[in-house]
C-alpha cells in the first residue's frame with residue numbers, strides 16, 4: 639500500500655455516520671473475539687453523530703475513495719487528579735483490520751492533534767478497556783500516559799492523558815498517581831461486590 643495515497647480529512651458529506659459505524663464495528667472484530675468488550679463500536683451511526691456533531695470533529699482516513707479509518711475528538715471540561723479545565727476527548731478510533739499496523743492511525747492522530755492545538759487546547763484524554771492491549775501500547779507510543787481507571791458496568795477502562803505542551807508531572811508522580819487510583823477504584827469495586835453478594 640502506498641502510504642501517500644491515504645487521505646486524512648474531516649468527515650466529508652459522502653461518508654455517512656453509518657459508514658463510520660461499519661468501520662468501527664469491523665475494526666473491533668478481534669477485540670470481540672478476545673472478549674474485549676467496548677460500548678462505542680455497537681453504537682449506531684445516528685448515536686455517533688449525536689456524540690460528535692457540534693461538540694468536536696470526526697476525522698477519517700480514505701484510501702482509493704474507501705473509508706478505512708476513523709478518529710474523533712470531543713471537547714469536554716472535567717477535573718482529574720492530574721489536571722483540570724478543558725480537554726480534548728479522543729474516541730471512535732478505528733482502522734480496518736486488514737490495514738491495522740500500517741501507520742493509518744498515526745496519521746489520524748497527527749491530524750487530530752493539529753486540530754486540538756489550533757483550538758488552543760493542550761490536554762488530550764482517551765480511555766480504553768483495560769484488556770485492549772494493542773490500543774494501550776499504541777497510545778503510549780503516541781505520547782499518552784495512563785493516569786486513571788474507571789469502572790464501566792462490566793469492565794475497567796484505563797484513562798490516558800497527553801499534554802501537548804509537555805507533561806507537567808514527573809514520570810514518578812504519574813506512575814504513583816495511576817497506581818493509587820487503580821488500588822482505590824478496584825478496592826471500592828470489591829467492597830461493593832461484597833455487599834451486593
Ligand SMILES: CC(C)(COP(=O)(O)OP(=O)(O)OC[C@H]1O[C@@H](n2cnc3c(N)ncnc32)[C@H](O)[C@@H]1OP(=O)(O)O)[C@@H](O)C(=O)NCCC(=O)NCCS
Pocket residue numbers: 665666669731732733734737738739740741742743744745747748765766767770772773775776777779780781
Ligand atoms: C488501535 C488501532 C486504531 C491502531 O491503528 P493502527 O493503524 O494499527 O496503528 P498504526 O499502524 O498507525 O501504529 C503503528 C505504529 O505507530 C505508532 N503510533 C501510532 N500513532 C502514533 C503517534 N501519534 N505517535 C507516535 N507513534 C504512533 C504505533 O505505536 C505503532 O508503532 P510500531 O510500528 O512500533 O508498532 C487499530 O489497531 C484498531 O482499529 N484496533 C481495533 C479498534 C480499537 O481497539 N480501537 C481503540 C478503541 S479505544
